[in-house]
Amino acid sequence: MSFFWYTCEQFKHATAVRLADGSGIAYQELIQRADRIVDTIPQGSLVALECENTPECVAAYLGCLRKGVVPVLIDAALESGLRDSLYARYSPVAVWRRLPENDEFAWRATGCASPLLHPDLALLLSTSGTTGSPRLARLSRRNLQANAESIVSYLGINDYDRAITSLPMHYSYGLSIINTHLLAGATILVTVDSVMARSFWQFMGNAKATSFAGVPAMYEMLNRLRIDTMELPALRTMTQAGGRLSPENVMWFAEYSRQRMIEFYVMYGQTEATARMSYLPVERLLDKPSSIGVAIPGGEFSLHDAHGALIDQANEVGELVYRGPNVMMGYADTAEDLSRGDDLCGVLATGDLAKRDAEGFYTIVGRLKRFIKIHGNRISLDDVERRIQQRGITAYATSHDDKLIIALEAGCKTPSELAAMIMKEYKLHYSVVHVVACREVPLTSSGKVSYPELLDTITSGREDI
Template sequence: MDGFPHPDARLVVAGEPGELTGDLLAARVERTAQVLAGLPPGPVFCGMRNDLASVVRYLAAWRTRRPVALLDPDLSAGALTGLIRRFRPAALFGFAHAVESAPRGRRDADDPHPDLAVLLATSGSTGSPKLVRLSRRAVLSNATAIATALAIEPGDVAPTSLPLYYSFGLSVLNSHLAAGATVVLTDAGLLERSFWTHLDAHGCTSLAAVPYQYEMLRRLGFDAKEHPTLTTLTQAGGRLRPELVTEFSGRADRFFVMYGQTEATARVAVLPPDRLAAKPGSAGVAVPGGRLSVADGEIVYEGPNVMMGYAETAADLARGDDLGGVLRTGDLGHLDDEGFLYLTGRMKRIAKIFGVRVSLDDVEGLLRDCGPVAVTSGDDRVTVWAEGLDRDACARLARRLSTELRLHWSGFDVRAVDRLPLLTTGKVDYGALEART
């Protein structure tokens, strides 16, 4: 099994006594592996919940070298059916909606490439038309790199605070299993009392969260002192406001800022806690084994964790490595003289207002002091979605943007929302906002 999971790795079901480790875990995985081995060639689709059955299926697929697509278990029947028709899985497990049976056999497509291990959707909420093809080498190398960069040790315990079909959430699982550490499986969210009850009961030492979750924790008055075993906080999934980086880094022994992409399995860069003060706003340095560079303003990452490429149909699963370990990220940024990465926006997050090009990420950056905001564009205007503002505050915000960007105020449509819509990964659902315009 390529040393994965580590023989000392442990799985714990939140709220239940005991744990699965060593021979017990291996036997459970082997039983499921025998089921998978009896299926026709092709990938399996797993509705990946934060539960034991899902994780065992994932490890069984790894054990049998069968590609597994880790998908949102609550995908709509229509989205799931579309994926089935295009990728022809050998079997489906764990989905909420009943759909037509997956085609048996693959007479019209070659078998998947032997290096292919994991398939992740580029959009967790919709079952994106593209799946990211990750090799065994990519998964293992990134799990090891993360464990090294975060100094994960066998005594560490992490809860599943993010969906396991999301690359950040999966990376928490993989890195801890690779290091011989413990993962506590829970479907409870950070806003549920039961999550914190289980975190304390199982002695969790770290917590992974995306920016919106940190915004919520701040509103709730999160105090790490109430959770004595919790020593490490990690953040990825978007840029966290600098003041929140400062605030939460003061609430834990270690606070890691990270940057990554699904196309790089998970992590691309990590900012060590001891460099937070000296490198404010940085996303850190490349993970062990990786290299960062900039080409025409675009961040380029090279490393063994880069995907094999995208897949849009079953035929694509038979392809080998299309990228050769080089990923053009689509993110804009620069490196300082020590190789620390600073992100400035997305190449495609550009709008035109009255003929002037405006970065939507820059607009969001200007408004970070206003609380949670999201920015979309359309019809020669930029729409700002802001939580909890009244009509007068919206008007003031439009005038402020007009002044700072030196564009007429009518180019900014500021709208108040009670809550920004979120993907299940915790990121802002820009598609849902654009549908409202």
């Protein structure tokens, strides 16, 4: 298998990276920078990249792949205590970061010896990048290449394309944009600006961006901000993943895109599958706005009941299982896990409950386990409870309509204070965090919290949100 971090050498003088000031970096120059960055890092060692959407971080990532150095990608804005805990757990030999004294990027040696790494291991991504979850997804070279090839295939990405970094590169969806465009010899419009910044849209227009990627919250915002009044004549592709976009918004963007000859893709994925598992063909947006579509090229879905038996009938709910070459090698919870081989053998039980219609299109109907995805961030409800309980507060976390709901026992910390704490730690908007005070928490016969009853109590109005 040929890998995109090598095959991109063929594009030499084509522009790999373009910046908002109009300057560009050719593929040949980007590769030279990449190789220089990792020159002092031993092959087969573990490093950490504190990622920002900058040419320096793109080059460091590319250099690691080319040399066989395994990077763990970290949000540069991650709280220092969480970041340091992650480093203590996995022992990277060096950290690529922006230096506060001169605002330049450089390696900081940690003094650690690299843990033993499996020879197929290429990349480590946090399963919840914004919260610093210590659990990492172990991704192989084959995983990265296979997913990039599949995405390029169904989106039709070519060397004419110019994609803007609307998502952080430490996030699997954001990283997939970099991977696919390097594979295709396309141009990456690199910016640290948020989609909320006017400068982001000025850059997008001036650089003639051909594609935009976003999570549901971004598309909801674009609808409110009237993207239909913006002049983006070069835009030809819009993609959405990172959680469920409401059917109403799917239909709105389907119509917006149709009028402008833009292809709008609703997609589904997980970090454990290197990014992408399904897409909804553009021509089916209006009649299947709730669907995640069909498996990407090279992958396949199946549904299984509670006993693991295959579900053949249409419209029966079961756990969604994905098979494909982009399925991770497995999880890492300790440095010792980094030497493990392929534990999953290309099969991923997603933890999502889904149904398949008579035409073979899939729709997610819930979560098998207690994880939710909000604004592209996957959050463990059990982790939310643990963090609150560490502060001496008794609380129970659940979710409804893509919102995080926290129930407090009477007499606990005031809802507004707790909501502010959760919003800060998980980087969530106030509109998706609701804290309620419960007079009585329903329990099962075994003394455990009955979350279905708790949610019913809250949503039925017996407790105020």
